[in-house]
Amino acid sequence: MGKDDFVKEITNIEDDFTQWYTDIVRKAELADYTDTKGCIAIRPYGYSIWENIQNYTDKKFKEVGITNLYMPVLIPESMLQKEKDHVEGFAPEVAWVTIGGGEKLEERLCIRPTSETMMSTMYSKWVKSWRDLPILGNQWCSVLRWEKETRPFLRSREFLWQEGHTVHETQEEAEERTKMMLDIYADVIENLLAIPVLKGRKTPKEQFAGAVYTYTVETLMHDGRALQAGTSHYFGQNFTKPFEIKFQNREGKEEYAYQTSWGISTRLIGAVIMAHGDNRGLKLPPKVAPIQVVIVPIAQHKDGVLENVRKIYDKLNKNFRIKLDDRDNCSTGFKFNDWEMRGVPVRIEIGPRDLENNQAVLVRRDTNEKEIIEISKLEERLTSLLEEIQKNMFNECLKRKEEKTTVAYSIDEFIKNLEKNQGYIKTMWCGDVACENKIKELTGAHSRCIPFEQEHLSDTCAICGKKANTMVVWGRQY
Amino acid sequence: MGKDDFVKEITNIEDDFTQWYTDIVRKAELADYTDTKGCIAIRPYGYSIWENIQNYTDKKFKEVGITNLYMPVLIPESMLQKEKDHVEGFAPEVAWVTIGGGEKLEERLCIRPTSETMMSTMYSKWVKSWRDLPILGNQWCSVLRWEKETRPFLRSREFLWQEGHTVHETQEEAEERTKMMLDIYADVIENLLAIPVLKGRKTPKEQFAGAVYTYTVETLMHDGRALQAGTSHYFGQNFTKPFEIKFQNREGKEEYAYQTSWGISTRLIGAVIMAHGDNRGLKLPPKVAPIQVVIVPIAQHKDGVLENVRKIYDKLNKNFRIKLDDRDNCSTGFKFNDWEMRGVPVRIEIGPRDLENNQAVLVRRDTNEKEIIEISKLEERLTSLLEEIQKNMFNECLKRKEEKTTVAYSIDEFIKNLEKNQGYIKTMWCGDVACENKIKELTGAHSRCIPFEQEHLSDTCAICGKKANTMVVWGRQY
Helix, strand or coil, rough: CCCCEEEEEEHCCCCHHHHHHHHHHHHCCEEECCCCCCCCCEEHHHHHHHHHHHHHHHHHHCCCCEEEEEEEEEEEEEHHCCCCCHHHHHHHHCCCEEEEECCEEEEEEECCCCHHHHHHHHHHHHCCCCCCCEEEEEEEEEEEEECCCCCCCCCCCCEEEEEEEEECCCHHHHHHHHHHHHHHHHHHHHHHCCCCCCCEEECCCCCCCCCEEEEEEEEEECCCCCEEEEEEEEEEEECCCCCCEEECCCCCCCCEEEEEEEEEEEEHHHHHHHHHCCCCCCCCCCCCCCCCCCEEECCCCCCCHHHHHHHHHHCCCCCCCEECCCCCCCCCHHHHHHHHHHCCEEEEEECCCHHHEEEEEEECCCCCCEEEEHHHHHHHHHHHHHHHHHHHHHHHHHHHHHHHHECCCCCCHHHHHHHHHHHHHEECCCCCCHHHHHHHHHHHCCCEECCCHHHHCCCCCCCCCCCCCCCEEEEEEE | CCCCCCHHCCEEEEEEEEEEHHHHHCCCHHHHHHHCCCEEEEEHHHHHHHHHHHHHHHHHHCCCEECCCCCCCCHHHHCCCCCCHHHHHHHHEEEEEEEEEEEEEEEEEEEECCHHHHHHEEEEHHHHEECCCCEEEEEEEEEEECCCCCCCCCCCCCEEEEEEEEECCCCHHHHHHHHHHHHHHHHHHHHHHHCCCCCEEHHHHHHHCCCCCEEEEEEEECCCCCEEEEEEEEEEEECCCCCCCCEECCCCCECCCCCEEEECCCCHHHHHHHHHEEEEECCCCCCCCCCCCCEEEEECCCCHHHHHHHHHHHHCCCCCCCCCCCCCCHHHHHHHHHHHHCCEEEEEEEEEHHHHHCCCEEECCCEEEEEEEEEHHHHHHHHHHHHHHHHHHHHHHHHHHCCCEECCCCHHHHHHHHHCCCCCEEEEEEECCCHHHHHCCCCCEEEEECCCCCCCCCCCCCEEEEECCCCCCECECC
C-alpha cells in the first residue's frame, strides 16, 4: 500500500453507503469475518468501544438497583415452548444442540436467542412473598439468532448484549421500570454516543414476541435510514402465568408478578459508525472513543523530539485515553490519515519548532479545525475541547434528524418524501395493521414508533383516510 | 423456618464437606440448579464475587498490555480438528449444534470448550510482519464442556472464564508471557482471594492438550484437597504451524510465531467457599466480598434509632460496600446468623444505648471478636479492620497449607500421610508416567505440579526407587 493513498481505499460514503460501512469496519480493525458463517470476531479496537458502553451503562444500572447474574446459555426445548407468542417468534431462528459428550440428547437444547424463559423459570423458584420482590436481574452475555442476511454489528448471528429481566409486586411498579430503563438507554445513546433518539412505543405489529407493549429508542443514520437502538418491554403477567411466578401479596393472597425485560447490544457500535462516520472514515465521540487523543511527533528522528514528546504523553496519559504514534516505518501524512480513519477525536502534532516555541498543534477530527496551544495549557484545553467535540457531534446528528424528518398527509406524499429524503416520516394513523402492511409493501418502510411526544397533524390516517388520533413515525430500517 | 435454628440447616463441615459446600452455595444464594442439566444459574450475590474478581484481574491484564476482544461461540468441526492433541483432548466433551434456522447444517458446529483454534485462525489473518506482533488478546466469556459429574462452580458444564491468547515474535518473549500471566493469577488468588498458592509446572500427563508445557497455581481447600486455580500454557509453535500464524521476521524471513494461552474461571468462587468457609457458613475476604460491612440496628423500632443509623450508613456508604439491614420481619439474632452465613466480614451493631454513648460495636466474621468504637472513628477503624481481616484470613490458610504439607519417601508413607492429612505430599519423582499412574490407582491422588521452588529430598523416586532429580507435589483434587 502506498503511503498517501490510504483514504482512497474506503468507498465514497455517498456512492455506496453499505460498502463504505464494511470498509470502515474492516480497515479500522473493529471486526472481521470468521469461518463460522454469519458470526464476526470483534477486534480489540471494536471491543474497547463495547467496554466503554458497558461501563457507562452498567454504572447507570447499578444506580437504579439492578444486579447482574448469569443464566445458562442452553435452554431446553420444552422450556422455550411455554409461552406461545414467544416460541412462535423465536423458534424459527434458533440453533439446536442435539449431541453432547458424544451422545444424542433426549431433549434438544437451543442456544439462547433471549432468556425470558430461563429467567422466568428461575425467578419462579426464588419468589415466594412480596418481600422477595422486586428482582432486578441483568446479564451481559451473547445470544444467537439464525439470521439469513448478516452484517457486522448490525445483524450478526451471534451478538453481545445485556438483557435485563425484572419482576414486580404491582403493574404500576413494573410499568415505571419499563420506562426507567428506556430512559437509561436514551441517556447512553445521547450522552455517551452523541446520537439523538426518538422515544416511543412500538405498534403491536413491531413489538417483542410475548410483550404487552414495547418501548423503543430509535436513531437515524447518515443515509437517513433508521436503526432501533434499544427496547424495553412490559410483559404484564404474560410470562409470570405460564412460568408460575407467583407470590403472597401484602393481603396474604396469591398473585402473579408483573414483569419487564430490556436490552441493548453491540448493534450500538454499528450505530456509532453509521451516525457519525464520513469520507475520511470513522468518527468517534470522545466519551466512547478507545483513544481520545493521538500524539503524532513531527520530524521524530530529530534530536530531543521523541524524548520531549514522551514527557508530554506521560503527563496527559493520567487524564486521557491517549496514544503516542512513534512508528518509524510510515510517514507523518500516513499517520494523520490512519488516525482520522480510526476516528480519534483529537490529534496533537508536536515538532522541533513547536517544542522551541513551547506549543503544540491540535486538530479536531469532527471539523478538521486546527489550533495552536501552549504546552502548559494542553491538559486544560483538551478537557474543554473533548467536551466541545462531543457536543458538536450530537448537534450535527440532531440537525440531520430535524432536516430528515418530514410530514406526510397521503401515500403519494409519503413516497415522495421517502425517495427524496429517506429519514423519519410522520403521519396520522388509524391503528390498523393493514395500513402498516400497505406502507411496507409500497415503500419498504416500517413504523418506527408511536412517539411519546404526540402531535395532531390532521384528523385522518394518511394511508387509508379513516379517522385517526395517533401520530406514527415511519422509516426504512437497518 | 424458626428464627434461631438458622445455622442448623447447614451440614457440619467436618461431617460431610461435600454436603456442607452445596448447602452454602444454595443458602447463601450464590447459585442455583437449573433445568439445563449440569448448568447452574449464578445468582446476584455469587455473580458479584465474580465481578470483583473480573475487575481486579482485568486491571492487572491491562497494565501488562492485554486487550480484550470477542470470538464466536461456535467453532466449525474442521477447525477444531486442525491440531491433533487438542482435538483428542476436547472433542469427546463438546456439545454439537447440528440444526440452525430450521435446517440441518452441512458442517456441525461445537460450542467452544476453549478457543485456541478460533483465535489461531483469526490471528493468522492479522499477522503479516514482526511489526504486527505481539497480539495480546483476551476474552471474558462462557465455555461448555460436557462433564459427567458436575458441582456448582467447581465442575459445571457451562462456566464463565477468561481465556487469554497471545502470539509472539520469539520463543523467549512467549515464555516470559506464560510466566507473567501465571504471576498475575498468583496475585489475584493470594491478594484478592486470600488463598496462598503453590506455583509450578504440570507434569506432561497433566498438562493442557496441545501445550509444550503448562504452568499452574494450585490451592488447598479446608478438607485438604487441592484445587487447580489457574493455568498458563506455553504452546511453542504447536498451533502456529497447523494454523499458519507466520510472519516476516526482522531478517526478512518467514517464521512461525510463538504462542501462549491462560485462564481462570468461576471455579475461583468455589475455591473461596472451600478455602475459607466454616460451620457458620461462607467467610469472604474483604477485598472480594460483595458486602464488606453490614449494619444491624438494635431495637430499631425505638425512637431515633433507624434515623441515626441511616446517617451513619450514608456516611460509610461512600467508602465501603455496605448494607443496612432494616428488615422488620426477623429478629436481630436471625440477622446476625444470616449475615454470618453469607460471609460478610464485619458486622456493626448500633442500638439506643450505643447512640447515647456515641459508639458502635464491631464484630469480625473471621475471629468472632467484638470491639467497641467511637462513631466518629468508625471509618478509620473499618479501613484498618478490613485489612487485618484480609491478612488474617490469608495467614489462616497459609498455616493450614503448611500443616497439611508432608514429605514421603515411599509409597507406604505416601498412603499413610494422605489418609491422615489429605493435603500436599512432596516426593522425589523419576519422571516416569508409570509412577503417576500407580499413585493414582493406589490413592486417587494426582501430581499437582513440579514446584518452581525445588528441594532435594533424596536421590530416589518415592514410588519406584529409581534415580530421581525432581520434586513433585501430589494431592487429591477437585
